[in-house]
Amino acid sequence: MARPPKVVDVQPVGRRGGCLRVLLTLLILIAAGAAVWYFLLRTPENTAVRDKLKATDVRSSVVQEGDSLRVTVDWRFVLPRGPELAESARVEVGVDDGAISQVATVPADEFSDTLRVPAPGAGQTAKGYSCVAPMTRGRLTAESCTPWQFVRPAAGQTEADSAPAGAGRSGRTPRSAATVSRIVVQPEGIQVDPDVRARCATWQQRNPERTVWVTVNKQAVPECTGPNGKPTVAQFCAFAVLADGRRVMTLSSEKVEYCGQLFRQWSAERTA
16 A cells, blocks of 8 residues: 655745845944944044134234223134134133133134223233134034233332432422322233243343343243233333422333333323
8 A cells, every 4th residue: 555645844945044144234234334424424524623623823912992901812713624614703702710701703704803801900910811712513613712911000019110200309399399199100001921831931030131122012032922922021111290290200210211212202292
């Protein structure tokens, strides 16, 4: 008697495993594509711009106007791929470590702006800063800052500043006429750069017989020139108004050539 035929269901070998390998390969390719996009395509547009786009050569020019300081800030941009990457710039000027500050936003094609902060009182120094940060795609890059100072001297700080030079030396001049009614300091206030790393103080110690000035209160030797291109030292002159209305130099100023020039200009002004 013949046996009935046996049917054996045989599944194709390796068919399911092949699908898994294809699927796994596709997943790897997708992950690799995502990584390439994130690290190679996305970085130049965002992270690299924030890292490289910056303001440099930030400088301030400070002038007193009434009770305020007019601070003009200049800068330039360092751009990795062109000016289209910067949309605008944020400018901040402040004094007293930011206790008082003013902020403005300017277009990317402008490289100067002017802001105002309160002026210091007589005998005080305003220690300020100016910062610029480019903005791209609504985000600020790292800011670049430069410190500055504005000095307003006090009248009659020393005995020599209050003593009139030459007044009352002649016997014909009444002593009462030589009485000082008011001390005037010129200039009334001036921008002075911080002495970074005490470079100017060190230079003066090494060159006690030399002057720091190229042009007094305008240009100094490189060691005494600060981050804004301004001298880190200042020359002030004290003058006196006597009881009889005369204007005279004081003992501290009479032998200083710069003070002699200022005195002649001041004496020619109309008496207030």
